[in-house]
Structure formats: structure tokens, C-alpha cells
Amino acid sequence: MAKRGMDAEARQGFTLIAPPFIYALAILAAPILTILSYSFLTDGYLEVVREFTLDNYRQVWTDPIVRTVMLRSLMVSALVTLVTVVLAFPVAYYVSFMVRPERKSMWLFLITIPFWTSYLIRVFLWKVILGYNGVINSSLTGLGIIDEPLTFILYNVNSIVLTLAHAYAPFAILPIFVALEKIDRSLLEAGRDLGENRLMTFWRVTLPLAMPGVIAAVLIVFIPTIGDYVTPELIGGGKIPMIANLIQVQMLALDNRPLGSALAVTAMLVVAVVSLLFLALNRRFLKVKQ
Amino acid sequence: MSDDSSPMIECRELQKYYGDYHALRGIDLSIREGEFFSLLGPSGCGKTTLLRVIAGFEDISAGAVLIDGRHMEDVPANRRPTNMVFQSYAIFPHLSVAENVAFGLRRDPRPKPEKAAMVEEALEMVGLRGYGGRAAHALSGGQRQRVALARALILKPKVLLLDEPLSALDRKMREQMQVELIKLQRQVGITFVLVTHDQEEALVMSDRIAVMFEGEIAQLDEPEALYARPASRRVADFIGVMNFLPARILDEADGRATADIPGLGVVDLPEGQISRADADDSGPMIGFRPETMTLLRPGQTSQQARETGAVIDEVVYYGDMTYYDLRLDGSARLDGKARTVRISMRNVFGRDVPCVGTAVRLAWSPGSLVLFR
Numbered sequence: 195m196a197k198r199g200m201d202a203e204a205r206q207g208f209t210l211i212a213p214p215f216i217y218a219l220a221i222l223a224a225p226i227l228t229i230l231s232y233s234f235l236t237d238g239y240l241e242v243v244r245e246f247t248l249d250n251y252r253q254v255w256t257d258p259i260v261r262t263v264m265l266r267s268l269m270v271s272a273l274v275t276l277v278t279v280v281l282a283f284p285v286a287y288y289v290s291f292m293v294r295p296e297r298k299s300m301w302l303f304l305i306t307i308p309f310w311t312s313y314l315i316r317v318f319l320w321k322v323i324l325g326y327n328g329v330i331n332s333s334l335t336g337l338g339i340i341d342e343p344l345t346f347i348l349y350n351v352n353s354i355v356l357t358l359a360h361a362y363a364p365f366a367i368l369p370i371f372v373a374l375e376k377i378d379r380s381l382l383e384a385g386r387d388l389g390e391n392r393l394m395t396f397w398r399v400t401l402p403l404a405m406p407g408v409i410a411a412v413l414i415v416f417i418p419t420i421g422d423y424v425t426p427e428l429i430g431g432g433k434i435p436m437i438a439n440l441i442q443v444q445m446l447a448l449d450n451r452p453l454g455s456a457l458a459v460t461a462m463l464v465v466a467v468v469s470l471l472f473l474a475l476n477r478r479f480l481k482v483k484q
Numbered sequence: 485m486s487d488d489s490s491p492m493i494e495c496r497e498l499q500k501y502y503g504d505y506h507a508l509r510g511i512d513l514s515i516r517e518g519e520f521f522s523l524l525g526p527s528g529c530g531k532t533t534l535l536r537v538i539a540g541f542e543d544i545s546a547g548a549v550l551i552d553g554r555h556m557e558d559v560p561a562n563r564r565p566t567n568m569v570f571q572s573y574a575i576f577p578h579l580s581v582a583e584n585v586a587f588g589l590r591r592d593p594r595p596k597p598e599k600a601a602m603v604e605e606a607l608e609m610v611g612l613r614g615y616g617g618r619a620a621h622a623l624s625g626g627q628r629q630r631v632a633l634a635r636a637l638i639l640k641p642k643v644l645l646l647d648e649p650l651s652a653l654d655r656k657m658r659e660q661m662q663v664e665l666i667k668l669q670r671q672v673g674i675t676f677v678l679v680t681h682d683q684e685e686a687l688v689m690s691d692r693i694a695v696m697f698e699g700e701i702a703q704l705d706e707p708e709a710l711y712a713r714p715a716s717r718r719v720a721d722f723i724g725v726m727n728f729l730p731a732r733i734l735d736e737a738d739g740r741a742t743a744d745i746p747g748l749g750v751v752d753l754p755e756g757q758i759s760r761a762d763a764d765d766s767g768p769m770i771g772f773r774p775e776t777m778t779l780l781r782p783g784q785t786s787q788q789a790r791e792t793g794a795v796i797d798e799v800v801y802y803g804d805m806t807y808y809d810l811r812l813d814g815s816a817r818l819d820g821k822a823r824t825v826r827i828s829m830r831n832v833f834g835r836d837v838p839c840v841g842t843a844v845r846l847a848w849s850p851g852s853l854v855l856f857r
Contacts, residue, residue, distance in 0.1 A: 383541055384574035386561045388588035388635065398587070402578045 233455035240449050250456035260440065260457065264464065267437040270351060271420040274358040278415045279408060281359065282366035286407075287400075289367075290374035302371070305364050313361060317428050320357040324348040324429070349431035357429045358419050366411035373407025374400070409476055413469055420465055437461045490553055492517040492643060492675045493538060498547035500533055500699075507533045509699040511547070515643075515677060515692075520669050522678045522686040525696035526722070531679045534696070535645050538677065540564045552642050567636035568645040571652070573628040575620045575635075581607070582616030584631055588639045606634040609668070626657045637672060646678045650685060662688050683723045687711065695719050711773075715759055717856045720771050727825040729815070731770045731855060743855055745770045747812030747823060748792055751850040758855045769856045774828040776852035779808060779844055786847035796842045797824050805830055806837050810846065 233250055236243040254260050289301045308316060323329045324347045331343035347353060377400060385395035423438035432439075437457070444454030491514035500508035507530050515521045523531040536542040538549060540561030549556045551565060567588075576584050585603045592599060607613055610630035615623075623631065629649060636644055649665075650658045666689055669676045680686050686693045687707045694704045703715040714720035717728065735742040739755035748770070778786055798809035808827045815823040827846065831837065838844060 378572060378574065380570045380572050380574040381576060383561070384568070384570060384576070385587075386541075387539060387566075387568045388639065389562050389591065390588075391560070391562055394590075398590075399576060 229455045229458050232451050233459050235452045237450050237452045242451055247452075250452045251460070253453060254456045254460050260460075263435055263437055263440050264461070266351075266434070267420050267461075268464070268468065270354055270358075270426075270436060271416050271422075273351075273355050274362065274419045275412050275416040277355055277359040278362050278366045279370075279411050282363055282411060283370055283404075283408070285363075286367045286370035286374055290371055302368070305367055308360070309364065314424060316361060317357055317425050320353070320360070321348065321428055324353050324356075348429065349433055351430075351434060353429045354425055354434065357425050358422060361425075362415045362419065365414045369410035369414065370404060370407040373404045373410075377403045405476070409473070412472065416472075417465055417469065421461065491515055491550075492519070492552055493677070494548075494550040495534070495538075496548045496550075498534070498537065498549065499545045500530075500537065500542065501545045507699050508537070508544075511699075511701060513694060513701065513704070515675060517675055518673050520666070520676045520678070520689055520691045522680060522690040522693045523696060524680055524683060524686040524693050524722075527681055529696040530699040531681075531696050532647060533699075535568075535647055535677060535679045538643070539566050539568050539645050565642040566645055567639055567641040567643075568647060569629070569632045569636055569649045571648045573632040573649075573652075575623070575628050575631055577621050579620060580616065581612070581618045581620060581623070581631055584620055585616070585635045585638055587635060602638055603634075606638040607631075609637065609671075610634045611664075625652055626661065629653065629661065633668070637668075637674070641674060643675045643677060646676060648679055648681070650680075651682070658685070665689060687723070695722060697722075713756070713759070713854065714771075717759075717769060717771070720854070720856070725774050725826060725828075726771045727774065728769045728771050728856075729812075729823055729825070730766075730819070731768045733768055741855060743768065743770065745853075746817040746819075747794075747815030747825075748848070748853075749790070751853060753850065753853060753855050757851070757853060758857065771854045771856060772825075772848070772852050774807065774826045777825075777827050777846050777848040779827060779829050779838070780847050788847040789849045790847070792846045792848065794825075794844055794846050796838055796840050796844060799837060799840055801831075801837060803831070808838075810844070812846075 232242065234246055234248070236245040236247045236249070285305070289298060289305075293301050311319075321328070325331070326343050326345070326348065328348070330347060331340075334340045335343060381399055381403070382395055385399040386392070390398060420436075421438045422436065423442060426432075426434055426436045426439055430436075435443075438461075441454050441457045441461070444450045444457060493513070493515040495511045495513040498508050498511035498513075499506075509530075511530075511534060513534075523534060525531045533542060537544055538551070538556075540556065540559065556564060576587065579587070582600075582603050585606055586599060589599050589602070594602075603616060604613070607615060610633050612627060612630050612634065615627070615631075620628075620631070629652075632649075646665075650661050653661060662685060665676070678686070678689060687710075690707055692704065692706055693710055695702045695710065697718060703710060703719045705713075705715075710719070710723055714723060714726070720726040729745050729747060731743040731745045733741055733743050734750065739758070741753050741758055742750060743753060744750050751770075778788060780786060780791070793813040794810035795813075796808055797811050798807075800807040800809075805828050808829065809824045810827055811822055811824050815821075
């Protein structure tokens with residue numbers, strides 16, 4: 195008699211993964227579906243009217259403020275990604291190539307130290323460092339280098355980029371480190387043996403082979419920073435909102451959930467499109483085959 | 485050695501320390517142009533270190549390396565007239581076969597089509613014609629090896645360095661590549677320096693072999709001489725199989741020696757058969773190769789000078805050959821310990837292999853014995 199349905203092993207497997215699967219569904223899929231359905235409903239001021247509409251999306255896609263904030267978010271997270279990855283690469287390179295093997299895990303451990311304090315406190319600390327009466331300004335005035343505190347170092351895009359780049363540094367260092375560790379060292383010797391100096395060997399061998407790690411770092415930094423809420427609020431002083439701040443305003447301050455949901459879905463789509471474009475470009479131009 | 489042309493590679497009093505570890509202990513070596521030279525030794529003997537020193541990947545603590553008459557002290561690896569085939573082959577995984585082979589041609593001023601033709605030619609030379617477009621990671625071990633060879637040879641180096649290039653291949657492939665490498669070396673005429681721990685590989689391929697132990701060259705000779713006249717017991721033991729029997733020196737004069745060997749009797753040995761390399765504690769020993777003695781069938785006679793009785797202890801059948809472990813009559817005469825020796829015989833089709841416990845006669849001649857002092 196032919197077996198019907200699942201055999202015992204498959205059933206056991208499904209039983210095992212069922213709790214986390216249901217949990218993931220409840221935590222991830224349900225809210226996304228809720229947001230998605232809200233975004234097609236009508237706002238009735240302080241309440242949600244159950245009527246299908248595309249007005250929210252129309253408003254999101256035509257509003258110049260949304261466009262400005264969306265572009266700013268993209269610009270800021272692109273900048274943060276660039277700064278983070280460019281600064282993380284030398285660190286990862288140093289740990290992978292210069293540090294003695296038995297010291298490597300200690301270095302990785304040290305890199306994670308900033309994570310011992312909460313994200314919020316680290317952001318606050320940057321405010322303390324960069325503020326009007328902050329560490330930098332008071333030291334510089336105390337040393338007589340400047341007469342009055344610098345104002346361009348806080349409450350602007352630069353300070354947001356600086357704070358986020360610091361916060362996400364380990365997320366960029368670790369994948370690049372792993373990619374560098376995987377490179378067979380004899381490949382670098384082969385590059386030298388075939389007549390290239392250290393710099394050209396780096397350019398023609400190390401960098402292309404490290405690209406998977408760099409791509410992972412870019413995505414890991416870019417995707418969460420575009421939706422970052424705390425840093426623009428604190429470091430940007432609320433004057434330079436990013437898309438997450440706009441969503442918060444619509445959802446909570448103005449209690450326009452349908453519009454806030456449409457914003458959130460739009461932001462999600464933009465991130466997805468940008469990430470996919472990035473991956474496609476990489477595949478096309480860098481030809482990273484592993 | 486009388487050689488009027490200057491050597492391609494010359495090492496003078498090379499010393500290399502890794503911290504406290506003395507990896508190379510005064511290497512003096514000269515390798516001729518166009519020679520197939522092997523560095524042979526067990527792992528950790530310094531052979532790979534020496535190769536990497538020549539390639540420029542390792543600094544030296546003292547001494548000098550000259551390639552084609554030029555001091556290499558301040559010449560980095562990328563400017564040396566050497567190319568290497570790495571043990572892992574070091575094929576760039578992000579590049580195609582053709583891109584791998586063309587890697588070293590970047591600064592070559594020739595136009596692109598000409599370079600492409602060179603790549604195709606190099607691939608053809610190693611038997612990989614038409615493989616240029618393949619991805620490097622889609623190749624088998626043997627193919628990777630060939631790509632690594634093509635990549636190095638396309639640059640027409642003065643010296644090709646090979647770091648255990650065949651150790652990752654299976655036996656059939658290895659034997660095939662050995663022959664191909666010899667042919668290739670004759671074809672291109674480049675000096676090859678091979679590092680290997682496989683004595684058979686070194687014997688098959690090399691013009692000359694340097695046997696290394698513990699950072700020193702124990703013997704440098706042509707394969708035949710190395711096999712027939714090993715300079716020390718250690719070299720003899722490392723290269724092929726050698727039987728050792730304790731000997732008692734009865735008389736020594738004018739470089740000749742008369743020795744009494746339990747099981748074989750008294751023999752007179754001329755100077756060429758006496759090895760005076762550093763004696764160890766075990767006293768004088770007589771050595772001989774398994775194939776130099778012949779097992780006689782009943783009633784068979786031999787042209788060889790001497791005959792000895794023995795009993796078969798073990799028979800190891802190899803298809804084309806059989807190894808016999810024999811207990812020599814009277815071998816316990818000197819110190820009460822019976823000794824077995826290993827004899828190899830080519831099998832004759834259709835003839836029975838004698839079985840364990842049979843009493844047999846061995847024919848041999850004193851000319852095949854080597855005395856280790």
C-alpha cells in the first residue's frame with residue numbers, strides 16, 4: 195500500500211520546527227500583513243474606515259516632503275554605508291592579515307565591546323561628545339584653539355553619519371573579516387610570484403575575493419540604517435527627520451495609520467529595490483564567483 | 485664538478501632561523517642551467533623553506549642567494565626571474581582559466597590579441613587547449629595543476645619552482661604528470677627545481693637530487709649514484725629499501741676493507757663501496773638493495789660469485805614482484821640475534837612462488853654491498 199501524506203520522519207521534523215515557525219509567523223508576517231492591509235484602508239481621522247482606497251499611496255508618492263525625506267534617508271544611509279565599510283575594511287584586513295592567529299579571537303572580542311552598552315546610550319554619548327558644551331567643544335575652547343563652540347558638529351547630517359557609522363562598525367568588520375580569512379594565503383603569494391607588487395596583488399586578488407564580505411557588510415549596514423529612528427531624533431535634533439521619523443509622526447502623533455502604513459510599505463519597497471539593484475550591479479561588474 | 489657555464493642558482497652558506505628554530509643550516513648549493521633539480525627529504529627538513537627562499541617569500545638570516553649570477557638580497561619575489569607552482573596550485577577562484585594564465589602578462593606591452601594567442605599556446609602546451617573560458621573552480625586537480633604550470637611558464641622564467649606539485653593527485657595521474665613534466669622541461673629548457681618527499685618521484689624526474697635532513701644537505705648526487713652509493717645510512721634508508729646487517733671490520737688498508745658479515749661471510753670491499761659519512765652508535769653496517777640478490781630455484785646456478793643459505797620467513801606478493809623476507813643461515817653468529825633481510829624477485833608467469841618455511845639458496849656478489857662506517 196502506497197504511503198499517503200507525510201512519513202514519520204517528515205512529521206517529526208515539522209513538529210520540531212512548528213513552534214518557531216508559528217512564532218516567526220506571529221511576530222513577523224502578521225504585523226507586515228496588518229500594515230499592508232492598513233495601507234489600503236481609508237483614514238477617518240482618529241479612526242480607520244474599512245474602505246479600500248489607493249489614496250494613501252497616491253499621497254505618499256506625490257508629496258514633496260515624503261520625497262525629500264525618502265531621498266535624505268537613502269542619502270544618509272548610503273553615506274553611512276560608505277563610511278562604515280571604508281573604515282571597517284582596514285580594521286578587518288589588519289585583524290585577518292597582521293594579527294597573530296592566536297590573538298585574532300581577542301581582537302574580535304575587543305571589537306564587540308561597544309555592544310556591551312545599549313544602542314541608545316551610545317547614541318546619547320555621541321551627543322555628549324559632539325554637543326554645544328560637549329567633549330570636543332569644551333576641549334577645543336579650553337585649549338584656546340577656538341573662541342566659541344563649533345555648531346556644525348551636532349544636529350546635522352554629518353553627526354548622524356558619524357554616529358551611525360560607529361554604531362554599525364562591527365556589523366561591517368565581521369563579514370569582511372570572515373571573507374578575508376577564507377582567502378588562501380598562497381593566492382597572495384601567487385600574485386606576487388606572477389610579478390605584481392603588494393598593492394596590485396591587493397587590487398587584483400585580495401579585494402575581488404573579499405567582495406562577498408563587502409557586499410554582506412553593505413547590505414547589513416544599509417538596510418537597518420535607512421529605517422533608523424533614534425539617531426536622527428537625538429543626534430539630528432529632530433530637525434532632520436528620516437523616513438522612520440515620518441512614519442512615527444503619521445502613526446502616533448497624527449494618528450493616521452493608513453498613511454503611516456503606506457509610508458512604511460513604500461520604504462520597505464524602496465529598500466528592497468535598492469538592495470536588489472546593488473546585488474545585480476555587483477554580479478554584473480565584479481563577477482564574484484565563489 | 486667541472487661545468488664551465490656559471491650556475492643558474494647558487495646558494496652560499498644559507499642560514500634561516502624561525503625564532504629559535506634553525507630551519508636551514510648552511511646550505512651550499514649550485515644548480516645548473518636547464519637542469520631538473522630535486523630537493524628531497526622528509527617533512528620538516530627545510531626543503532620547502534629553501535624553495536621559498538629562492539622564490540623570495542622568505543628572508544634569510546645569513547648567506548646569499550644568486551640567480552643567474554645576480555644577488556637576490558634586495559630583489560622582492562615579484563621581481564625575481566622565478567615562477568612557482570604552488571602545492572595548492574593557488575588558482576585564482578575569481579578568474580577564468582584564461583584570465584589565470586594571463587595574470588602575469590598585465591604589464592607586458594604586447595597587444596591584446598597577441599597575449600590571447602600566447603595564453604592559448606600555453607594552454608595547448610599543458611594539454612588544456614580550449615579550456616580558456618572555463619571557470620577555475622570547475623577544474624579537476626590535474627587540470628588545476630596544468631593551469632598553474634601554464635600560468636608560470638607563459639612568463640618564460642629562468643627558473644620554475646615546483647612545491648610538491650603532484651602530492652594532491654592520485655597515483656595514476658601522478659605517474660602520468662611525472663612523465664609530462666619531464667617532457668615539458670626538455671621542451672622549454674627552463675631550470676626546474678622540484679620539492680618532494682616522494683623518493684620515487686625524485687628518482688624518476690631529476691637530473692640531480694639533493695637529499696635534505698634537518699636543514700642540511702645530506703647528499704647531492706645523480707639519481708643512480710644516490711641509489712647505488714648512498715653517502716650515509718640515513719640517506720640509504722630514505723631512498724628505496726635497503727637491508728642492513730652488522731659487520732665486523734677485520735682489516736683495513738689503502739682505503740679497502742675486509743669485513744665479516746654474519747650470514748654472508750667475509751668480503752673484501754674496495755674504496756668505492758665504503759661510505760664514511762658520520763658514523764652513528766650502531767657500529768659498522770653492511771647495506772644492500774633487495775633486488776641485488778637472487779633467489780635460486782633448486783638445481784639452478786648463477787653467475788653471481790657467492791651463495792648463502794636462508795629460510796623464507798614471509799612472502800609479500802605484489803603481482804609483478806614478490807618480496808621475500810629471509811632468515812639468513814648463520815646470521816645470529818655475531819651477537820645471537822637472527823636477522824631477516826628483504827629480497828625482491830620479478831615473478832615469472834606460470835611459476836609457483838615458494839612458500840613460507842622453505843629452505844632456499846641466495847646468490848649475490850660482493851660488488852652490490854655498501855659498507856657504512
